[in-house]
Amino acid sequence: MLAVLLFISANTIAQEIKWVTFEEALALQKKKPKKIMMDVYTSWCGPCKMLDKNTFQNPDVAKYVNDNYYAVKFNAEGNDVIKYKDVTYTNPGYKAEMASRRNGVHDLARLLQVNAYPTIVFFDEKGETISPIRGYQNPQQLELYLKMFKDDKHKDMKTQEDFNTYYSAFVPVFKG
Numbered sequence: 272m273l274a275v276l277l278f279i280s281a282n283t284i285a286q287e288i289k290w291v292t293f294e295e296a297l298a299l300q301k302k303k304p305k306k307i308m309m310d311v312y313t314s315w316c317g318p319c320k321m322l323d324k325n326t327f328q329n330p331d332v333a334k335y336v337n338d339n340y341y342a343v344k345f346n347a348e349g350n351d352v353i354k355y356k357d358v359t360y361t362n363p364g365y366k367a368e369m370a371s372r373r374n375g376v377h378d379l380a381r382l383l384q385v386n387a388y389p390t391i392v393f394f395d396e397k398g399e400t401i402s403p404i405r406g407y408q409n410p411q412q413l414e415l416y417l418k419m420f421k422d423d424k425h426k427d428m429k430t431q432e433d434f435n436t437y438y439s440a441f442v443p444v445f446k447g
Contacts, residue, residue: 286330296341304396318407331445347380411443
């Protein structure tokens, strides 16, 4: 029994998402093209914390993300200086004393049209935005988007009906 518990513990630890910075992900794409999944969060956001705990800690999600995406965590109200497409983005409204509460919104978050937290922004292999997905996603909900964007199924969808057809045929395999 102890051996089984040790295996489960080791397996769980091994299945954590390998987070990198946005700039690291963009550099990695040049060596080995993969899409990017960016978790846009804030320090005060309850649903963001639930996404971390319930979805990103899920071993099925972690394995799929690690195998198929570069994963980025981006604090939408943080003070990071980020270069994207030869433009430097900052948070001119950032106040250090407000770091654990609502703060100024980062210019990159504005560029990516993030207006709710959490938002998961997907990028293609060339660093171009595919789509922001707003709100908390459980493992099965996120699986739908992870697979749709990985396989470029979104390119075939021209209408809401196309998405509805894809959605109704989707069979999740991630365990919740």
